[in-house]
Structures are given as structure tokens and as C-alpha cells.
Amino acid sequence: MTARTAGNQAMISIASVPRPGEGIASVEIDGEGVLFDPQTNGLHILNPTALVVWDAIDGTATVGELATQLAEASGADPEVVREGVLEVVRDFASRGLLAG
Amino acid sequence: MIAGSSIRSPEPADPPPKHLPAWPEGTGPWFETTRLRSLGLDVRIRTTDAQLGRYLDRAFRDVAGEGPAETTYSVVTTGDPPWPYALYQGSERMSFSASGSYVVEHLLWDLNRRALDVEDRLLLVHAGAVVREGVGVLLPGPSGAGKTTLTAGLVLGGADYLSDELAVVDTTDLTLRAHPSPLVIKGKSRETLADLRPRGTGLSPTYVPGRWLVPASTIRPAALASPARPGLIVAPRYVAGTQTRLEPVSRANMIALLASQALRPRDRHAWTLQGLRDVVAACACYRLTYGDLADACAEVAQLTTTMSREQVR
Numbered sequence: 145m146t147a148r149t150a151g152n153q154a155m156i157s158i159a160s161v162p163r164p165g166e167g168i169a170s171v172e173i174d175g176e177g178v179l180f181d182p183q184t185n186g187l188h189i190l191n192p193t194a195l196v197v198w199d200a201i202d203g204t205a206t207v208g209e210l211a212t213q214l215a216e217a218s219g220a221d222p223e224v225v226r227e228g229v230l231e232v233v234r235d236f237a238s239r240g241l242l243a244g
Numbered sequence: 245m246i247a248g249s250s251i252r253s254p255e256p257a258d259p260p261p262k263h264l265p266a267w268p269e270g271t272g273p274w275f276e277t278t279r280l281r282s283l284g285l286d287v288r289i290r291t292t293d294a295q296l297g298r299y300l301d302r303a304f305r306d307v308a309g310e311g312p313a314e315t316t317y318s319v320v321t322t323g324d325p326p327w328p329y330a331l332y333q334g335s336e337r338m339s340f341s342a343s344g345s346y347v348v349e350h351l352l353w354d355l356n357r358r359a360l361d362v363e364d365r366l367l368l369v370h371a372g373a374v375v376r377e378g379v380g381v382l383l384p385g386p387s388g389a390g391k392t393t394l395t396a397g398l399v400l401g402g403a404d405y406l407s408d409e410l411a412v413v414d415t416t417d418l419t420l421r422a423h424p425s426p427l428v429i430k431g432k433s434r435e436t437l438a439d440l441r442p443r444g445t446g447l448s449p450t451y452v453p454g455r456w457l458v459p460a461s462t463i464r465p466a467a468l469a470s471p472a473r474p475g476l477i478v479a480p481r482y483v484a485g486t487q488t489r490l491e492p493v494s495r496a497n498m499i500a501l502l503a504s505q506a507l508r509p510r511d512r513h514a515w516t517l518q519g520l521r522d523v524v525a526a527c528a529c530y531r532l533t534y535g536d537l538a539d540a541c542a543e544v545a546q547l548t549t550t551m552s553r554e555q556v557r
Contacts, residue, residue, distance in 0.1 A: 169514035169516075170517070171499065171517050171518055171520075173496055173521055174496065176494065178517065180503055180513050187500040187503055
């Protein structure tokens, strides 16, 4: 397993391509998510918004593309969704949940 | 999640001897316990100290089985200084000590280690487990949270006992399995549960200082439960002097709490998390902060009574 470190969230931009960290296990319940990171033994609880973003991250789409997809699916203001997705992905990075 | 096991090897009470004595030939006579059989445990214990033997036989009576056991442990009291106490597994030396409590501690630790060697379908969580009015109740939490005290209190109040310290979930049919090893009552819990003090064994505190091994069937006859579906998870937290408070907990939070107390090999995290999710999805989840055992038991009893009535409807 490749070592992962908590990333610099400022490095995440709208053009970044986030990829889930290797080996992270996740489950959904009542609209919330629980992630377990075996590298750190860390447990993370995702609110419904963060869970939607986590589930959408596939290692190929940019943050901007993810935001567009989610805005289209939800019918919400694209600019608001863009800011929200960027914030959530940066939070994932700061917690070391993303690869690279 | 706790990788592998939360159980640590006891720290030696004294330095290891430079020259370990050989197997003491002609040692005996022996007191032998019945076969102890539960989860991965399949052992018999023999000891040259009859008082200790009787104490262990009584402590583990709820996991007593018949027939020959897979492994035999021997606790030998040679009386020879400087290492008068020794523990063997088969003919293999496990420890020698000047302290009787050290070898018994080592024995109990190894019994726990063996119990954890279970089939892949079983999920193990650091929790107490009882059945009340047909509702399987999990009581998860870290050491010192008051799990054992609450488990014992509930059994005293009429709940049936599945396990203490180690709850066992069969993921194939989502049931809580029994692992009725003795409750280990220690610290201030001995004051709260003073009536459960083992009596009539005459055992010297040399072997088990500061704690009691209490089989559930001595708390209440016929207290042993059959496997049950989980319906309620209550995470206890004992805080001296506090008013008892019961609060709902989100299922996501409860999965995280259970995951922090789960025991699985390193490569089965996804399986473990999914298993915990399935358990939690079937349960109502609460956190119980308590300073009084009777109040805490009443809160849990009220929940199970309500759930049981709802099931009947």
C-alpha cells in the first residue's frame, strides 16, 4: 500500500483530479457515510453532502467536472455547488483521504 | 478498528529467570478443571494448587464442556524460590515468576487470545451483550466505560447473559452469539457489585488481586442466553456522581464507535465495516452516561420493554 499523508488543502483546485486513498473502506447509513482509513486507523463520518462528493470521486473527473455533475443532478446553483465541492474535497485532502 | 487484538501480553512482574527450570517431574497431585469450550477456546487447566483449580473451575463453569480438550494448561506451584510459580501449555514453558498473579494473568490472557481464533464469519467487538425481553443488547465501549458493571447489573435485573468484553456477531444470520466467559469485575465496580464477590473458594488474593471472575450463572441461575438478534446498542460511559442521561446517537456515529472497538485481522476492514453497518441498521442506538447503576439499568430496561411491545404489535 502506498503511503498517504494529509495533503495541503490549498493544493486542491477546481482542475485537480481527486482519487480515493487506497484501501479506504466506506459504508452508507441514513444518508451519512463512515470511512475507515487502515493506514491511520482513522474513522471519519461524512454528512450527506460529503458522502455524495465522496461517492462521485472516481479518479478521472476533475473537481470542476464533479461539481457540474452534482449541480445537474441536484438542480442547485452551479456556483454554490462548485464552492461546496471544492471545500469538501479540500477537507478530504487535509484528512489524508485522497491518493497522491 | 483494532488490528488483530486489543489484548496485550501482561508485563512481567519480575525479570525472567536466567535458567528456566525444566518440567517438574513427578509434580502433582493435580486438580483439573472441566473442559472449557467457547469460540476458539478448547482447553483444560490443571494446577497443583487445588484452591486455584476450584476457583478457575467455578469461574469458567458457564463454558464447561465434556470430553477431552485440545490443549492443557498447567499452573505449577513448586514453592522453590526464586520462581515458585510456573505456567505450561502442554509441556512447553510459558512463564515462570515469583508472583502467582503473574502466571494466572498470563493464563487468562492466553485463554482470551485463544477465544479470538474464530471462524471468518464471526465479527468480534469489544462490548458486553445481553438479551432482555427478546431484544439483543450490545454495550460497546473502551476499557473503563462501565460495560461490565452495566452488563452485570442488567443480568442481576433479569437480562440473560451473552458475553462480557467480547460481543460475537454471526454475520451470516446477524445474530449475537454467546461467549459466556466469566465477567471480570474490578476496581470500584467491586463496591457497586459487592454482592457478586465470589464466596466459598478460599482463594488467596495472591492469584487474582483486585478483580473477581464471576460466572453469570452465579449472578442469577439460568442467566445464560441463546443467540439473539440485536435490536439495541447502548454505549455506556460511567462518570462518578453524574446524573444518568440517555441520548440517541446517529447510526453513523455508532458504526464509528463500534469500528473503534472491533477486532479483526488487518486485511478485512471493508468486511468488518459492512458487518457493523448491518448490525447497526437493525438497532436503535443510544449513548448512556451514568453515575448510578440502578438508574442506568432502568433506562435500558425501559428501552427493551418498549421495543419488545412494538415487536409484538
